[in-house]
Amino acid sequence: MESEEIAEEREGNSQELPISPSLKLFGKWSYEGVIVRDPGLRAYINLKPVYFPHTFGRHEKVRFGKANVPIVERLINRLMAPGREKGTKKIGSMGGKKFTAMKIVRQAFEIVEKRTGENPIQILVRALENAAPREETVEIRQGGIIRRYAVDISPQRRLDLALKFLVAGARRRAIGSPLSIAECLAEEIILAARNSMDSYAIKKKVEIERIAEASR
Numbered sequence: 001m002e003s004e005e006i007a008e009e010r011e012g013n014s015q016e017l018p019i020s021p022s023l024k025l026f027g028k029w030s031y032e033g034v035i036v037r038d039p040g041l042r043a044y045i046n047l048k049p050v051y052f053p054h055t056f057g058r059h060e061k062v063r064f065g066k067a068n069v070p071i072v073e074r075l076i077n078r079l080m081a082p083g084r085e086k087g088t089k090k091i092g093s094m095g096g097k098k099f100t101a102m103k104i105v106r107q108a109f110e111i112v113e114k115r116t117g118e119n120p121i122q123i124l125v126r127a128l129e130n131a132a133p134r135e136e137t138v139e140i141r142q143g144g145i146i147r148r149y150a151v152d153i154s155p156q157r158r159l160d161l162a163l164k165f166l167v168a169g170a171r172r173r174a175i176g177s178p179l180s181i182a183e184c185l186a187e188e189i190i191l192a193a194r195n196s197m198d199s200y201a202i203k204k205k206v207e208i209e210r211i212a213e214a215s216r
Contacts, residue, residue, distance in 0.1 A: 023049035025072060025121060026106055029113070034122045038129045040155045045071050045125060054098065067156065075124065076101045078163045079170075079185075107182035112189055120189075127192035131165050131201035132158035135212040150212040161208075162201065166192060169200030 024030050031049040036042045044067050053073035059065030066074065079101040109120035116123055137148040153161070166188055173184035191199035197206070 023051050025050065025053065025109075027051060029109065029119055029121055031121060034119065034125060036125055036129070038132070041129060041132060041159055043067070044155050044159050045128065046074075047071065047121070047125075053102065064156065071124065071128070072105065072121065074159075074163060075166070076105050078167045079104060081167075104182045104185065107180075108186040108189065111183060111186035115186070115190060116193075123193045124189055127166060127189045127201070128159060128162045130195045131192045131199070131205050132162040133205045133208045134158070136208050137212050137215045148211075148215040150215045162205075165201035165204045168204075172200055 022030060022032060031047050034047055036045050036047070046068055048070060050070050050073075053070050053076060055069055055073060059069050062068075069077075076098065080098060109124075112118075112120040112123050133153060135150050135152050138151050139146050139148055141147075167185070169188040169192075170181060170185035173179065173187060174181045177184065179187075188199060188201065192201045195202060197203060
C-alpha cells in the first residue's frame with residue numbers, strides 16, 4: 001500500500017516539473033531552424049545544442065572524432081591555432097587561450113546578428129557551405145615529371161579548409177586595420193555567407209577550383 005502511494009506521489013511530482021527550454025549558444029542564439037543545405041557537409045557540421053562550446057578535447061583519441069565537435073567550437077579551435085599566413089606577419093595567435101578565442105567568436109556573433117538581423121549560427125553555416133571547395137589538385141611524379149591531377153575533396157577536408165580560410169581572412173583583415181579581430185571575423189563570415197568575392201575565403205575556394213579545373 002505504501003509503495004503505491006509513493007509511486008503516485010512520484011508521478012505527481014514528475015508532472016509538476018517544468019519543461020526545460022532548449023539550449024541556446026551562450027544563452028542567446030538558438031539552434032532551432034538552422035539548416036545545412038549542402039548534403040555533403042550535413043553529416044560533418046555538428047549542430048547539437050550546447051550552451052558552452054567547450055568539449056575539453058574528448059574527441060582527441062577518437063579517429064575522425066572532430067566530426068562530433070560542435071561547429072562553433074571548431075571555429076574557436078581554429079582561431080586558437082598558431083602559425084603564420086603566407087605573405088603576412090603573425091597575428092592573432094592564441095595558442096591555448098581558448099577563453100580568449102571564445103570571447104572573440106561571441107563578439108563576432110553579436111556583430112553578425114546586429115548587421116544581418118539573422119541567427120549568427122545559420123550565417124556561419126552558410127559561410128562554411130559557400131567557402132568549402134569541392135575539388136583540388138594533387139601532384140604525382142611520373143618518370144621525373146611532376147603532373148597535377150584534379151581530385152574530389154572529402155567532406156571532412158572541405159569543412160577543414162572552409163574554417164581555415166575564414167580565420168585566415170579575418171587575420172588578414174586585422175593587419176594594419178583599426179578594426180578588432182572580432183569585427184574582422186564578423187565581416188569575413190558575412191561576406192562568405194553572401195558568396196561575395198570580397199571574402200578571402202571565397203577567393204581561395206575559387207582559386208583552388210580554377211586550378212583543379214585546368215588540371216583535368
